[in-house]
Amino acid sequence: MANGSTKEKILDAAERLFARSGFHSTSLRTITTEAGVNLAAVNYHFGSKDALIGEIFRRRLKKLNGQRIKGLEKVRKEAAERKTRPDLEATIRAFIAPSLPLLRSEQGTCFITIVARAIMDPNQQVRQIFLREMKDVLALFFDTLQSALPHLPQDALFSRLQFMLGIMGHTMFNAGKPSWNPLKLEQETGIDILFERMISFVKAGMEAPLE
Amino acid sequence: MANGSTKEKILDAAERLFARSGFHSTSLRTITTEAGVNLAAVNYHFGSKDALIGEIFRRRLKKLNGQRIKGLEKVRKEAAERKTRPDLEATIRAFIAPSLPLLRSEQGTCFITIVARAIMDPNQQVRQIFLREMKDVLALFFDTLQSALPHLPQDALFSRLQFMLGIMGHTMFNAGKPSWNPLKLEQETGIDILFERMISFVKAGMEAPLE
DNA sequence: GAATGAATAAAACGATCGTTTAAAAAGGTC
DNA sequence: GACCTTTTTAAACGATCGTTTTATTCATTC
Structure with a gap:
């Protein structure tokens, strides 16, 4: 093309x-x-219009998820060489980090906005187009997380993975958009700081004790 | 009516x-x-159709946010009597818990789905209708969180509050819906268990150390 | 029970939508 | 330069949308 x-x-x-x-x-x-x-x-x-929507996802997700998979496999390889468990923070970073460059360009931010909406879109076709494109990388990410947190039951870890996806969607959707601002914080938080906050929050949540 | x-x-x-x-x-x-x-x-x-949408939010959020405010004020009162800081978990529960009964009825689940979508709706009017209804309770929640976590800078806490809202939206939207299932976990996780997992994840994230 | 206002009903309005058709233009091959 | 395929263009199609209009029915009050 x-x-x-x-x-x-x-x-x-x-x-x-x-x-x-x-x-x-x-x-x-x-x-x-x-x-x-x-x-x-x-x-x-x-x-058709639906096919156009599908192509928009395919065009960007191929590269984006390719980077994620490459990052995750690097984390797994390093863990295997060290004969340790995959590092939790590195695992989380491998999944989140590739989306950061998108938020630095206007066109990329548009794509992020679309993705965040697609997850909750009423049109089932839209959701499935997106999910099909994400299936492999999500499976690898889940598997790596499981190795990093072997004491967590599968279904509890699955819930926590969903929590993280919720955070990512909501945060990246709002990044750069005017939203609710309780105390009129003067300066907008930069993307990099926001990502670091997201990672430390998710990491702590993933390591939270079981009830 | x-x-x-x-x-x-x-x-x-x-x-x-x-x-x-x-x-x-x-x-x-x-x-x-x-x-x-x-x-x-x-x-x-x-x-008009837009006015109908607004009325749908108003009808339910009035009761829902009323319960949240009542719960938050109870937490604050108890803290004042004990001359301690508001309990973090109790604060989080006061915000989350009132939405649980909605997920137990089909009609209530429909409302939750609508709310989750409204947050990311392209139509600005839809988002603002929802935000106006949430402003007060969000301000009180933020203020209580700040008292519970006095060492956290305001803008860092604000980010974490946004993370929690992202988790809530994503989780409650997916509750009871067929979504991505990595390992075909047989039994669907019950709502109560899901809420407990959400609370422990959020609590740990809120208490995460600063970089 | 007539009068007044609220509520319901049927029909039409103008506008916009995704898609299709058929003709014109452009590009490439021998 | 003729031939064939690919692409672009303009116009129309049928369907559906939110809203308005006009008339009718219902309920209430004096």
Whole structure:
């Protein structure tokens, strides 16, 4: 897919507009106008609006989850060489860190916004498109977590993994957006500080004692 | 508002259908058909579709946040009498616990689903309607947390509060729904167990050391 | 029981949606 | 330069949306 091609112009425009107004409220006419292409181009190149949505996820998640898998396998390899358990914090970082660069670009932030919404989207197709793309990396992440926290029962660990996904979705969705601000904190918290806070919170939660 | 009145029939039907298909994908025709009333009834009784959405939040959040405030004030009073800091776990429980009964009824679960979506809704009006209803209780919760964790800087605590909201939204949205299941855990985790896990995770995260 | 206002009902309005069609333009091959 | 495929364009299709209008029914009050 050539850079600047019609397909890419559509994908970029759709990414921005879906982030701003959601899947259902963004019309193909708005997308094609923003992209500077003809209305019929979406159905010609992608087949349908749903297929376009799927392609938006596929395009970014392939690289993103590839980095996650590479990071997780590095953690596992190092643990095997040291004959220890995988380091918990390193495991968490391997999953979270690759998403940080996305939040440094406007276009990447749009994608994050879309992902956060897709998890709770009413349209089941949207959720399944996203889940299919995440299945492998989530399985590897869960497995590594289990090795790092061998005393935790599987279903308790699964709950805690879900907690972490909830934190990530909510935090990254709100990053850079004006949201509820209880005491009008002057300076916006930077992304890097936010990520460090997220990691220390999740790490402590993962290590919390069982009732 | 009388029980079984047209307004209530519309609110109940809309709550179910919004949870199933989202705000934008649920038409007034579907709602009024499910409610067994005339199409024009929504605009007559509520003014517009957006106003109906707002009323759905108001109806439940008034009671829900009332219970939260009552619980939080009890925690604060007990701390004042004992001349100690508010108990962290009790503070967290006071905020989370009132939402548990909702998850025990089908209709209440629909409301939870709607709330979780509203937080990330593309429509700014939807988000603001929800935020306005939550502002007071969030401020009181933040203030109590600050008393319970006086060593934490305000902005760090604020981040952790956001993490907790992310956990709540994600967890309660997924409760009772089929979602990603890595190892096909046979039995579904009960709501009560899930809440206890949530509380211990959040408590540990709140108490995590600062970098 | 007539009068007044609230509630319900049926029908239509204008607008917008995703998709399809058919023709024109562009690109590549021999 | 003719031929074929790919891509772009303009126009239309059928369906559905939130809302409004107008008329009718219901309930209440004097």
